[in-house]
Each structure stands twice: as structure tokens, then as C-alpha cells.
Amino acid sequence: MAKKSLFDMKPVKGYEKKLEDFFPMERRCSNCLGCKFVPFEKIKSNRFGRNCPSVWHYNFNTYSARGRFQLGQNIIEDGYVKFEGQALDAIFNCQACGACDVGCKVTRFNLEPLAHNIALKERAVEKGLAPVELKAAANSLTKQKTMLPDAKKANRADWAAGLKLKDVSGKETAEYVFFPGCQYAYDPELQKKAKTYVKVLQKAGVDLGYLGKLDMCCGGRAKQTGFREEFEAEAHANAAAWEKAGVVKIVTPCSDCYHAIKRQYALLGIKVEVVHAVELIADLVKAKKLKFKKTLDVAVTYHDPCHLGRLGEPHEDWNGTEKKILNQVHTWEPPRPRYAGTYGIYDAPREILAAIPGVRLIEMERIRENSWCCGAGGGCSVFNPEYSDAIASERVTEAQATGAEAIVTACPWCEINLTGIESDNGTYLDVVDIIDLVAKAL
Ligand code: SF4
Ligand code: SF4
Structure with missing residues (x-):
């Protein structure tokens, strides 16, 4: 008898979604700006009120999730925008950070801007149009098992x-x-x-x-x-x-x-x-299996990595059906999981910091599900380092505004991308892996 696999290897319903399947979603986007700003009730200042690094940096609508919905619509439905030039630039300069997805779900239940952004990239990749640096990374994955x-x-x-x-x-x-x-x-x-x-x-x-x-x-x-x-x-x-x-x-x-x-x-x-x-x-x-014995006396701020925070929510199986009421309002039976970033990993790193004697955590304005990306997402640091550094600089500036002496994080990509980056005023901030604080305090 064949040995039973630990994994059933059957993709979940909807996994095979291709760019064309997003067409209804592209049309449903209501141009509400949720994908460009931190949810309004959570904005603390005009200076740090934006949530999408891509549209913040390029200051052009096509570089937002809303803009990419329009781009997809023009490419799929009308065919008058082609996979070339500025369109390709907008497609690949998405950090895949998911801030738009969380922002969109504040008011909308039926849109998946992040999955759509990635579907656009997938179609461009199928056509052989990815930046050469990303092609080389994918090739390395196949041959060397690392990107x-x-x-x-x-x-x-x-x-x-x-x-x-x-x-x-x-x-x-x-x-x-x-x-x-x-x-x-x-x-x-x-x-x-x-x-x-x-x-x-x-x-x-x-x-x-x-x-x-x-x-x-x-x-x-x-x-x-x-x-x-x-x-x-x-x-x-x-x-x-x-x-x-x-x-x-x-x-x-x-x-x-x-x-x-x-x-x-x-x-x-x-x-x-x-x-x-x-x-x-x-x-x-x-459980008191790790006990902190030393006092560190440092004020830090914590950077929530996108893939641990808002994108760290567990997948939940859903096999229901979508229905429309009055041919207009979309409902799901049973209710569909809504990935709004709520259940990401936010508390564990903060609990560790709170337990270390002498560590004082001062929060930035954009935290938890509304955290600002470090700039390394979506492979952007590989093919567009200037843009990636600008996103990192915005985060270092925000971190400096807290008065903290260092940024602590729990992701190697964030750590690398934020290290050695100047803030708006041309100064730097230490970037620390949370494990270094833990080890120091034991
Ligand atoms: S938040 Fe969602 S519905 Fe609103 S403009 Fe952005 S993608 Fe469209
Ligand atoms: S994933 Fe991030 S960079 Fe891409 S559109 Fe959404 S918020 Fe902007």
C-alpha cells in the first residue's frame, strides 16, 4: 500500500484564479482611496498618513491598487494598454506589501487588490516581460534553491x-x-x-x-x-x-x-x-523557560514586517458560494474569511520587548496592520534599489520621529533594507534584530 502523504497537495478552491477572473473585481473598485491612505480613523498625522509605498513614491494613480485595477481592466477588457513601458513599470513596482488590501477591506468585502497586483505580474512573467534581475533570481531558485x-x-x-x-x-x-x-x-x-x-x-x-x-x-x-x-x-x-x-x-x-x-x-x-x-x-x-536577568536601558521602536503582520494571518479554508441580493449586493454563504490583517503576529514581539528590563517601546504612527513597508517587498530592492531605499528612508524618518534610539524588527529583509538608510534629515538609526536584544538580556 502506498504511504499516505502528510499533505493532500490539492489547491484550495479559487487558487487557480487568473488575471481574467479578476475582471468583475476590477469593475467593482469604487475609487474610494482606501488603498492609498491609512484608514482615516487611524491616521495620526498628515505626514505619515499614506499607506501605499508605490503611489506615495511615484505620485501617479496607476502605481496604486486602484490604478492597477484600471490598468488590468484596460489590458483585459479593452486591450488598448499593452504590457510595455510605463504599464510594466507600474506592475512590477508594487511591493506586494498588502497595505492596499487591508485599506480596501475597511469598507469593501469583495475585492482583493493584492492578489490582483500579483496576477498582473504573473501575466507579465508568462509573457517573458519581468525585469532581468527578477528573471535571474527565479532562475537561481530553480537551479540553486535560493533567490x-x-x-x-x-x-x-x-x-x-x-x-x-x-x-x-x-x-x-x-x-x-x-x-x-x-x-x-x-x-x-x-x-x-x-x-x-x-x-x-x-x-x-x-x-x-x-x-x-x-x-x-x-x-x-x-x-x-x-x-x-x-x-x-x-x-x-x-x-x-x-x-x-x-x-x-x-x-x-x-x-x-x-x-x-x-x-x-x-x-x-x-x-x-x-x-x-x-x-x-x-x-x-x-512559561519562564527564558528569564531576562540584565537591564538594557534603551528606547526602541518596533517595525512590523508586512509578511509577519498583516500578511501573517493564517489561511482559512472556505468552500461556500457567492450570491447577489437584488442583483447588486454580494454575500457569501457561509460568511467568507476576511483577511484584513487583524490576526497577524503583532503581540508576540511586543510582549518580548515588554519583558526585557529597561527596554522602552515607543510606537510609530503606522503600526500593526497599517505598518509602512520596509521597501524590500515584491523584489523591488533587487531591480529598483533607489525606489526601495526611498521607501526605507520614509520608515527611518517615521521611526526617528518617535525619539527612539533604534528600530527593532523580526525579519531579515526588513533588517537589511532599513540598515544604513538616511532619514529625511540625513541621519541614521540603528536597526536591531529582536534576537540580539533577547540574547543580550538573558
Ligand atoms: S480601496 Fe479598494 S475599492 Fe477603494 S479605490 Fe482602492 S482598490 Fe478600489
Ligand atoms: S501591495 Fe503595497 S505597494 Fe502594492 S499597491 Fe498595495 S499598498 Fe501599494
Whole structure:
């Protein structure tokens, strides 16, 4: 009898949606501006009231979710806008940060601006029109199992050298498998932090392993950049590796991996228990398995990574039907899950910071589901670094306005993109991985 797979690998209903399927949605957009501004009741100042990095930077409607709905409509329905020039520029310079999606859902239940933005990218990719840097990254994913340029599969596990970590690709087993993600696996500075994560978790008694030669990219960036086929191939390769290694629970310090596995893999029928490291550490602190003994005396602000926060909500299966009342009002039976960012991971990192003696958290204006993107989303830092840096600079400026001495985050992409970036006044702010504060205070 064939061995039963841990995963059913059946994509959920609606997963196969293509650009044409968004046509009714494109027409339903009401030009309400929710995708351009922080929800009005939550705006604290005019200065930091915008939510979409793309339209903020380019100051042109086509670079917003609303504009991309119109662009899609013109491309699909009328065919008079072609996949070229400025249209392609607007399509790929979406950070896939999801702020528009959350903003839209304040008043609208039936629109998915983020999924539509990505569907536009997917069609451009199918036509071979992606920026060359993104094509190279996708090619690297296929060949080297990472989207980082110049990184090699053969060096994937180098980061774990010297750690007493169980290798579950062989005969060993562990309760949690540590899934570092590409940045922690390859970046020399971040490799040190990956080691710190492992040591902290082991100190608290977590039974921890890693995938050794079976470890690879989650592929989440391929999905964000429109390389759907490459993403799906990577997701299936990971599922096969986990199956082989008998993986039960995954802990990752990377917000992109977290989102990819928690949300995107679930859409493909690959459902595995995954937690972000901050969730596990917050639980260990509560259980007194990690005790902070030192006082740090520092004022910090916390940057919510998009893929851990608003895009970190778990996927919920829904097999209902859409109905129209009076041929106008859309309803769903049973009620459909509404991904408005509410259930992302916001509290765990804040609980950790609150538990460290001497750490004072001063919040920025745009936080939680309305957080401003770091600028590294959607592969923009790869093919348009100037734009990516401008988005990061806006965040550093906002962080400086709090009076904090450092920005703390829980995502390697955010950490890299915010580091060494000047604010509006030409000064800098330290960017700190939350694990460094944790380790320092133990
Ligand atoms: S918030 Fe939604 S409905 Fe409003 S303009 Fe943006 S995409 Fe359209
Ligand atoms: S995903 Fe982010 S960058 Fe793209 S349209 Fe939405 S808010 Fe703007």
C-alpha cells in the first residue's frame, strides 16, 4: 500500500484564479482611496498618513491598487494598454506589501487588490516581460534553491557549522525544525543571528533540528514577483523534503518564510504547523523557560514586517458560494474569511520587548496592520534599489520621529533594507534584530 502523504497537495478552491477572473473585481473598485491612505480613523498625522509605498513614491494613480485595477481592466477588457513601458513599470513596482488590501477591506468585502497586483505580474512573467534581475533570481531558485544572487546550494548549511543541531535529513528527529530562510542562511552578518536564535531556543530546552542538505528557499519571493510556476515547484520540493525528513513543526525567524508556509503553501494544500521564532520565544518567556536577568536601558521602536503582520494571518479554508441580493449586493454563504490583517503576529514581539528590563517601546504612527513597508517587498530592492531605499528612508524618518534610539524588527529583509538608510534629515538609526536584544538580556 502506498504511504499516505502528510499533505493532500490539492489547491484550495479559487487558487487557480487568473488575471481574467479578476475582471468583475476590477469593475467593482469604487475609487474610494482606501488603498492609498491609512484608514482615516487611524491616521495620526498628515505626514505619515499614506499607506501605499508605490503611489506615495511615484505620485501617479496607476502605481496604486486602484490604478492597477484600471490598468488590468484596460489590458483585459479593452486591450488598448499593452504590457510595455510605463504599464510594466507600474506592475512590477508594487511591493506586494498588502497595505492596499487591508485599506480596501475597511469598507469593501469583495475585492482583493493584492492578489490582483500579483496576477498582473504573473501575466507579465508568462509573457517573458519581468525585469532581468527578477528573471535571474527565479532562475537561481530553480537551479540553486535560493533567490539570492551568487548564493550556492552547496553552501546552504554553512550557517549551522559549530552548532549542536540535530540534522533531520538523516536519522535524527526533533520536535521543531529550524527553517532559517535564505537571508539567515547566506548573509554573513545574519548567519551570526541565526546561530543566536538556535542557541536561545536550545537554552530554553526546545528540541530543535534543521534540514541539513534538504534545506532550501521557501519560494515566497517568487510568488510575490509573479513567478508562480517556480514558486509552486519550490513549495512542492519543500513538502517532499519535509515528508522525507518527517518534519512535524517548523520554526522560522524569517517573516517571508513564515507567510509563504503559513498562507501560500496552505493554498496549495500543503499544511504544516509553522511558527515564527518570536511566537515561540514569547511563549517561552511566559512559561519562564527564558528569564531576562540584565537591564538594557534603551528606547526602541518596533517595525512590523508586512509578511509577519498583516500578511501573517493564517489561511482559512472556505468552500461556500457567492450570491447577489437584488442583483447588486454580494454575500457569501457561509460568511467568507476576511483577511484584513487583524490576526497577524503583532503581540508576540511586543510582549518580548515588554519583558526585557529597561527596554522602552515607543510606537510609530503606522503600526500593526497599517505598518509602512520596509521597501524590500515584491523584489523591488533587487531591480529598483533607489525606489526601495526611498521607501526605507520614509520608515527611518517615521521611526526617528518617535525619539527612539533604534528600530527593532523580526525579519531579515526588513533588517537589511532599513540598515544604513538616511532619514529625511540625513541621519541614521540603528536597526536591531529582536534576537540580539533577547540574547543580550538573558
Ligand atoms: S480601496 Fe479598494 S475599492 Fe477603494 S479605490 Fe482602492 S482598490 Fe478600489
Ligand atoms: S501591495 Fe503595497 S505597494 Fe502594492 S499597491 Fe498595495 S499598498 Fe501599494
